Amino acid sequence: NQQIILINRPEGVPTEDAFELRNIPIDKPERDQVLVKTLYLSVDPYMRGRMNAGKSYIEPFALHEPITGSMIGEVIESNSAELNVGDKVQGFLPWQLYNTVDAKAVSKINNTNVPLSAYLSVLGITGLTAYFGLLDVGQPKKGETVVVSSAAGAVGSIVGQIAKIKGARVVGIAGTDEKIAHLENELGFDKAINYNTTDDLQKALEEACPNGVDVYFDNVGGKISDAVLSLLNNFARVPLCGSISSYNGENEAFGPSIQPKLLKTRSTMKGFLITDYEERFDEGLRHLAEWLFAGKLKYEETIAEGFENAPRAFLDLFAGKNVGKQLVKVSDP
Numbered sequence: 001n002q003q004i005i006l007i008n009r010p011e012g013v014p015t016e017d018a019f020e021l022r023n024i025p026i027d028k029p030e031r032d033q034v035l036v037k038t039l040y041l042s043v044d045p046y047m048r049g050r051m052n053a054g055k056s057y058i059e060p061f062a063l064h065e066p067i068t069g070s071m072i073g074e075v076i077e078s079n080s081a082e083l084n085v086g087d088k089v090q091g092f093l094p095w096q097l098y099n100t101v102d103a104k105a106v107s108k109i110n111n112t113n114v115p116l117s118a119y120l121s122v123l124g125i126t127g128l129t130a131y132f133g134l135l136d137v138g139q140p141k142k143g144e145t146v147v148v149s150s151a152a153g154a155v156g157s158i159v160g161q162i163a164k165i166k167g168a169r170v171v172g173i174a175g176t177d178e179k180i181a182h183l184e185n186e187l188g189f190d191k192a193i194n195y196n197t198t199d200d201l202q203k204a205l206e207e208a209c210p211n212g213v214d215v216y217f218d219n220v221g222g223k224i225s226d227a228v229l230s231l232l233n234n235f236a237r238v239p240l241c242g243s244i245s246s247y248n249g250e251n252e253a254f255g256p257s258i259q260p261k262l263l264k265t266r267s268t269m270k271g272f273l274i275t276d277y278e279e280r281f282d283e284g285l286r287h288l289a290e291w292l293f294a295g296k297l298k299y300e301e302t303i304a305e306g307f308e309n310a311p312r313a314f315l316d317l318f319a320g321k322n323v324g325k326q327l328v329k330v331s332d333p
């Protein structure tokens with residue numbers, strides 16, 4: 001068995017030196033336990049915060065202990081009446097090739113006709129974050145303009161498509177021309193802007209949003225968000241989903257400059273965590289699946305191969321290497 005542990009708390013942009021691969025034994029499952037072989041790992045931006053020492057809304061990773069995160073696995077040995085060998089399960093577990101856990105610690109995936117990986121992307125936390133953040137916090141109405149940052153990422157790409165389903169005009173902001181083409185040509189965005197190559201983001205946004213901005217789904221914070229916020233219409237809504245531009249501790253100024261703007265437009269900015277919506281997950285998943293099977297929702301995944309490449313795949317999120325959800329394929333079922 002192998003696990004990936006955190007060996008230091010990086011300052012700034014982390015490198016692979018923060019992680020180490022360690023060999024460990026496999027524990028035999030005891031009563032009511034199962035042995036789970038890891039198939040897919042999810043790497044997520046919020047994990048950067050867990051590498052720091054301070055407590056946030058979730059505990060920091062412990063030094064010299066395995067990274068933990070969302071994953072999909074297969075039961076290969078069972079001492080539980082609840083799960084059988086061959087069952088596919090989902091859980092929040094240590095980054096290990098094999099985990100011996102209580103059957104209760106994982107939930108069985110009743111696989112339909114989507115690839116297993118979809119349960120970590122469009123039919124997982126990613127899709128749910130887009131669904132509740134946009135519809136519950138953002139509340140877009142037909143004909144309104146919705147702007148989303150990190151638009152070609154896991155959450156952003158679903159946000160834009162749901163906004164289209166709801167009849168909004170959708171503008172995405174992303175970091176490469178390949179992503180811009182993907183958003184405009186494949187995902188039906190009305191306009192997408194490359195913030196890395198646009199000289200004047202503010203001006204490009206003004207042109208893309210001639211009627212102003214009614215909903216800004218913020219995944220990134222910092223200067224990109226300042227530019228969008230300057231265009232808010234009266235009674236605009238701003239779901240604060242993430243602020244990846246600040247996760248590595250870069251000193252992005254979050255301006256008090258936006259306060260007069262929020263006041264004048266009577267706009268609402270609201271932070272949310274997807275865990276707040278746990279009781280409504282079934283509702284969200286039902287709608288996401290319905291749109292998926294009706295062909296109204298497309299999803300993309302960038303899948304790194306091999307357990308040992310999980311740290312690299314995680315770090316690539318901060319370099320914008322992923323289109324859609326970044327996952328790591330560890331093993332075949």
Ligand code: NDP
Pocket residue numbers: 044045046125126129150151152153154155156173174175176179219220224240241242243244245246272273274275317318319320321322323324325326
């Ligand atoms: P993404 O798939 O969007 O991946 C991260 C992307 O962020 C990169 O591909 C890159 O795309 C962009 N990015 C990286 N660094 C910067 C930067 N400095 N400035 C601007 N963009 C940057 O990740 P997710 O969809 O999983 O997450 C998106 C956001 O949602 C994150 O902030 C995350 O923390 C948050 N989140 C919040 C949840 C909640 O409950 N509130 C739940 C899940 C996610 P590009 O090429 O466009 O720069």
